[in-house]
Amino acid sequence: MTYVVTENCIKCKYMDCVEVCPVDCFYEGDNMLIIHPDECIDCGVCEPECPAEAIKPDTEPGLEKWLKLNADFAKSWPNITIKRDSPPDAKEWDGVADKFEQHFSPNPGEGD
Ligand code: SF4
Ligand code: SF4
Helix, strand or coil: CCCCCCCHCCCCCCHHHHHCCCCCEEEEECEEEEECCCCCCCCCHHHCCCCCCCCCCCCCCCCCCHHHHHHCCCCCCCCCCCCCCCCCCCHCCCCCCCHHHHCCCCCEEECC
């Protein structure tokens, strides 16, 4: 089992999650973060910290696509352990539909 970051993180990227993870297993893309499934110890601490409610346990049904995306991009995106400012328009993107289709970026973020 692992926790996964899902669609609502895209363009929200509040980054509250990175500060609480005891094993530093968040990785940064251009406009979202993901969790490395092989490094996550399933502690669940990050889930309630996400203002966008984008972090879910992979035991929830229907998250296969997101588990694969987290696993795939954990190989190439840089590790992130420090919280930076979220995008100025993060609130406006919270809850917007179809963010993956329209706004997902495969590009890596800055990392630490
Ligand atoms: S707190 Fe939530 S929205 Fe923010 S970066 Fe982490 S997963 Fe994404
Ligand atoms: S569940 Fe725990 S180990 Fe996994 S990403 Fe969240 S804080 Fe890190």
